[in-house]
Amino acid sequence: MSDIKRLITDIAFDLGFDAVGITLADDISSSNEHFLKWREKGFAADMSYLLREDPINAKPKQILSEAKSVISLLVNYYTEAPSDPGTNYGRIAAYAVGIDYHKVLRKKIKLFQEKIKEEVGDRFISKGFSDSVPLLEKSFARNSGLGFFGKNTLIINKPFGSYFFVCEIISNLEIEPDHDINGTCGKCTRCIDVCPTDALGVGALPATPLLDARLCISYQTIENRGNIPIDLRKKFGSWMFGCDLCQLVCPYNKKIKETSWQEFKPESGFGHWIKLADVLKIRTEDEFHARFCHTALTRPKRSGFLRNAAIVAGNRLSEEALPELIWLAENEADPVIREHVLWALSKYDDRKVKQCISNYLINK
Template sequence: MAADMGYMHRPVELLSDPRKLQKSARSVVSLGVSYYPGDHPENEGGGRVARYAWGLDYHEVIKGRLFRLREELEEELDVRIKARGFTDAVPLLERSAAQHAGLGFFGRNSCLINDEIGSYFFIADLILDLDLDPDLPGEGTCGRCTRCMDRCPTGAIKAPGVVDARLCISYLTIENREEIPRDLRQKVGDWAFGCDVCQEVCPYNKTKASRSRWPEFSGEAGSGPYLEIEEVLKIRTDEEFEERFGGTPLTRPGRAGLLRNCCVAAGNLKLAKAVPDLVRALREDPSALVRGHAAWALGEIGGAEESLGEAAETERDTWCLKEIGLALADGTTDATLG
């Protein structure tokens, strides 16, 4: 169920033993960092961004503070500490470490839930060559609730705690480098980066989530809750992309990946005002991935048969040609029905 995330196929002994990451490891200090920036305002035609990515790149923001924590520990305990600090960057089962450290329990959506703040938090770790008394493991329960499993748009939560990444919108829009499978595109809805549905419906978040105290994670610090789809569709080079999104988590899927996502969101929103930029992307974008998804979006929105027809004359990529053909066929069906 790990799709093409190669690191997930590593042996469990590696994923569960911090000594594989630092030979001298004796303890793991596991930290929870709330990123909750509030809820999405009503969508007025943008590509929806998962809450964890509204602000600045959490890897960098948290890393700086982990180093300071190590320094403070050294001062407090008057010892030199060899440490390795990271968040979401190494092959270690971070949720398992955090659960052992008492930060929360596994929800059926597989996220770690903390009884006081819900699940909108990052997990960060400091591996130390210092013997510390362990905390008690986190406890808690979902009770009879199954909301996340029932409401996941793609049915990705196959069993309690088991997420099929191949179906998960978070995977499809962030880690995935290929096309978003045609049968899943409509289910992606307006999500342009990540997905929060299985956390939004969670009663723990509805009652306990309180805003992060870290200004770096607020919408104002980074790209915010929605992307302006037309603006993103105009980005043609990696340099422009880096200039616009550098320093935020949105660089992860790369330029072509983010434009692909915006095409799908535009198609699902039936965003007529994005048609000129979709047509331009279909004609000009250097990436076949973007051109093919632009064709799909135009097929969903309708009314762009002429541009699709022209593109069919000049397009050389076989997959794109197929997408254009299918988009034209969808358009014809709509017109016949309508």
């Protein structure tokens, strides 16, 4: 290993990153072709950052003209979810149970760049990010040797499985690249089979894993700002923010280590399960923001988050959520929340709803 590579790897591990890989900062046009075809099919839904006319996502030199290398860093966020606490709770995907990863990783990446600069001097020029520029991060991570594309479309690493974030530092340093890994899913199709909305599939040759974001619970609960298609709501089950089903079943995730990053542990945020009634009681955007601002849960705003909680309440027939749904049906101004509240109420037993409405009117 060259001196510069050893230096970079040592700095990364000192800062707590879990794995490091390096690739050349060349355009990855074949991945871009996959991306463009995927987008043409409408699979990107309405995610505006993926719909730009001339995506820079495969061209690191458009982000940093002096670019010679891309350093990919792996951050394990895995924590095991406690067993289901019951029908009054909704499930949060593992990546969002702690502090907002954007905030945590932005600071850590900056520190990483500063430490390299201290050692290498001002000739080191770089741009670093995680999930904040439209770069095909998974393709760069794969090319850096951090893992292979699984059929769930995520990068899978041995020994970390798939529950990790990737960060990239595009730099002007010439560093000997790593080789990509020849991992494979083999004949396994567990993630495709388990997906409740059939969002996963395999494209035409060369066989490429594909995800239709319009069908994915993760897209619907986090990125969609409006109404959720009615036929998908039941399929959310208890997922109220993101979805991990296609990771939970993956054999590569069976014997993985929990994260050593305190920030991503459930005690740093709201954990794996949230009480639906507590969410449905949040009356204003300010109150919502004040409660969740240190986590990633703010992305769908109050409207989207209460919408999701209403769907899960309707799916699980949560007793505690019922009075809150009735209050919202009468008083809520947001049309998206109201529509999903009415949908949820239609799932409960009529007698239960009537009884609850009578109690509500008596106590009013």
